[in-house]
Amino acid sequence: MIPLLELRDVALAFKVPRGVRGRESLLAVDGVSLHVEDGECLALVGESGSGKSTLARIIARLVAPDRGEVLFEGNDLLALGGADLRRVRRALQIVFQDTFTVFSPRQRVRQIIEEPLVVQGLPPATRGECVRRWMGEVGLDQELESRYPHQLSGGERQRVALARSLVLEPRLLIADEPVAALDLPVQVHILDLLDRLRRDHGLALLFISHDLSAVERIADRVVVMNAGRLVEEGTVGEVLGRPKDPHTRALLDAMPRLDPRPTAAQNALGPDSSSPSGPNQVSIPRQ
Numbered sequence: 001m002i003p004l005l006e007l008r009d010v011a012l013a014f015k016v017p018r019g020v021r022g023r024e025s026l027l028a029v030d031g032v033s034l035h036v037e038d039g040e041c042l043a044l045v046g047e048s049g050s051g052k053s054t055l056a057r058i059i060a061r062l063v064a065p066d067r068g069e070v071l072f073e074g075n076d077l078l079a080l081g082g083a084d085l086r087r088v089r090r091a092l093q094i095v096f097q098d099t100f101t102v103f104s105p106r107q108r109v110r111q112i113i114e115e116p117l118v119v120q121g122l123p124p125a126t127r128g129e130c131v132r133r134w135m136g137e138v139g140l141d142q143e144l145e146s147r148y149p150h151q152l153s154g155g156e157r158q159r160v161a162l163a164r165s166l167v168l169e170p171r172l173l174i175a176d177e178p179v180a181a182l183d184l185p186v187q188v189h190i191l192d193l194l195d196r197l198r199r200d201h202g203l204a205l206l207f208i209s210h211d212l213s214a215v216e217r218i219a220d221r222v223v224v225m226n227a228g229r230l231v232e233e234g235t236v237g238e239v240l241g242r243p244k245d246p247h248t249r250a251l252l253d254a255m256p257r258l259d260p261r262p263t264a265a266q267n268a269l270g271p272d273s274s275s276p277s278g279p280n281q282v283s284i285p286r287q
């Protein structure tokens, strides 16, 4: 079966000015191969600067890789044009932690969410209905539709960003630290929303996160990135419960654990394997 998304040996180096030695390049993404199946949630974790956002930007065609292939439903994403590209643009959406900063401060919430539908050429009646439906789906009160971005809370703004990325009913959502800047209850709500969209709409997720409890909550599989390379891959239980790579272990030790209760995988390893308590530990409710 053809994966929904497949990356084959993708690499990208940035040119960086470096003192007297002149320009050097930094290998931000270094030979990454991965796949996301239909309706699956793949978590991409890694320390800051490991190349996660660059990889997300390559998949979203915001930046071209130096080498490698990006296949969406088996089609070479980097070679698509015209109607094929428009179709894929609908099916593959991305939401960043700070997505909202790219929105115009002079657009109202309704217009912001509606814009992708305008670009895709949908008729006005359908657009209005879609906007209302997705505002409801992400838990935004209908009366917020005439507000401007600065008149919203952080959580409301992120929900607007999410509604905008979901309004075209994509098959894959790349979510780059989508809840990192939000308060804990809002984080939980949005994670549950993404999880529900997976179940109700068959949405696949490439979920980029620092937060282990978020990963445990919604991901099926995890890949770990370090210095541009994938260093580990497996199910959530395998990677978080029995990490093989030293980078993964270091990352697990450094990551804040929002939920101090041990995972099923940790339970299986016995009491000594649970991580020590720390100042970052806050309990979040699980359903």
Ligand code: ADP
Binding pocket: 014, 015, 016, 026, 028, 046, 047, 048, 049, 050, 051, 052, 053, 054, 055
């Ligand atoms: P992450 O999202 O995992 O924190 P990034 O993909 O943002 O990592 O960055 C990976 C590396 O590439 C970092 O060293 C970063 O400084 C560098 N980088 C990212 N974007 C650029 C750019 N536009 N120009 C130069 N270097 C960049």
Ligand code: MG
Binding pocket: 052, 053, 054, 176
């Ligand atoms: Mg990033």
